[in-house]
Amino acid sequence: MKTTAGAALCLLGGTAVAQEVTLTVESWRSEDQAIWDNTLIPAFEESHPDIKIDFTPTAPTEYNAALNARLEGGTAGDIITCRSFDGSLPLYNKGQLADITDLEGLENFPDFAKAAWSTDDGANTFCVPMASVIHGFIYNREAFDELGLEEPETVDEFFAVLDAIKEDGTYIPLAMGSADQWEAATMAYTNIGPNYWKGEEGRQALIDGEAKFTDEEFVAPYEQMVRWTDYMGSAYQAQSYSDSQNLFTLGRAAIYPAGSWEISGFTEQAFFEMGAFPPPVQAEGDTCYISDHTDIGIGMNGNTEHPEAAREFLNWVASPEFAELYTNALPGFFSLSNAEFEIENPLAQEFMSFRDNCESTVRVASQILSRGEPNLWNEMWVLSANVLNESTSPEEAGQQLQDGLASWYEPQQN
Structure with missing residues (x-):
């Protein structure tokens, strides 16, 4: 994991200057690099100037094996993009994904969305729902x-x-x-x-x-x-x-x-x-x-050195602001949030309209x-x-x- 990108804690004129932290994001969505670099990261860093985000994806076919190796070796990023259901539950069971059940932002999601990143009994949640396809x-x-x-x-x-x-x-x-x-x-x-x-x-x-x-x-x-x-x-x-x-x-x-x-x-x-x-x-x-299909979520490395900053980031991902930005920056990946906003892409609007007349599974x-x-x-x-x-x-x-x-x-x- 990356540590600091700025100076250590110091005092200037008796005022504490917060330590700048860089969080590294693991993902299989390598095609989303420009969306993160140009849209999502600038929006987050504008409101969280002391936390920097480094999106470092792995090719989709290599992600599972590479992530598992990095987690086992202690070199994985602070933030882990989560496959749904059994794609991430074993990581939580091994302590490699942190329990975020008490994360405030999870209140923005219905139970069916959280179920894809929760234990079988629903008692513990380990990733924030991001989107379905x-x-x-x-x-x-x-x-x-x-x-x-x-x-x-x-x-x-x-x-x-x-x-x-x-x-x-x-x-x-x-x-x-x-x-x-x-x-x-x-x-x-x-x-x-x-x-x-x-x-x-x-x-x-x-x-x-x-x-x-x-x-x-x-x-x-x-x-x-x-x-x-x-x-x-x-x-x-x-x-x-x-x-x-x-x-x-x-x-x-x-x-x-x-x-x-x-x-x-x-x-x-x-x-x-x-x-x-x-x-x-x-x-x-x-x-x-x-x-x-509840397709993509995002969680916190159970061994991150920056848990407070990671939770700040996850709360932002759980926000209505992120839901709208992500859905419109990546048409076809539909936010699972309860937030209401306008979808800009006409074809994405048609797909989303299926939910009005059909039952989801x-x-x-x-x-x-x-x-x-x-x-x-x-x-x-x-x-x-x-x-x-x-x-x-x-x-x-x-x-x-x-x-x-x-x-x-x-x-x-x-």
Whole structure:
């Protein structure tokens, strides 16, 4: 950890001069360097001139291992950006994330937001919620206008739209590939799945052992994904995540199964107007469910040399000021704060509006269910991609997920 950036405590004319402290921030969001340097840090330092912030991210794929090594070696930063649920709970259990349950700013967040960075019993909180990401579909509004299409609300309407795009032949209907695997689980299965397993109701039933992945509501999303393959273009099996992004932003594909984190990049890269719609429900009048995933939080190194300054910073991150700055500086990452403010990006406004009509849930494997081996979330990557590749049937995927979970998770062993 960095120590001081200024002179030690001294006296000038009998007046104490506070020691200047630099707090180092660990993060996997390397693409946010400019946002921190140009927006967030200047805003904080203006009101806290004795505390300097140094944002020092690590590449996303290297973050977990590198952070763990630095924490074990005593060289980690003062402030730790936290993955949700089981991504950070082990760090708290080892004392590497400090308990901040009594942090005043946590009063600004609802219980469901704090739950992603709290112990299973909810008694202790160790990170301030920063933002969630919302899933749905981004589409080329100009292509829809050109073909006379409207946003689909039901699954039947969704496939009717895909059929119309395919028949016209100008655009690939769905910009989706399976080469990188994770997108098949994240932007396909856990995007559309909550409408089948009724969001939190189904997720909690799995945790309680009252539902199984072999149940129809967990197999049905895979059955829908098999139907997607007729619309994903040739050689989608070799299509990477970045390939899919490029197909869409270059105007070659009409619909992109999405996470809201794409908004900032797509806004810069796409030359056409975009729109967004939530995962279509099975039938008109059904309750809509969205994956509104508590994605990113921020906490304090349990061994920081500057706990008071770190708590000052975390209280600021918990403030309405930060909520508005962060949400508008990084469109698509939505503050979990109760603060009310205007969202400036039109596409981000559309995603946020999903919350008005849909029930929110988090990714089904994110809490408790991925603590053992085989890791459920990793298994979901592989099997979701295999379903898209048609090398594993929906029923086989459900059975393999269930067998893996039941092999170590006691509530599922009955």
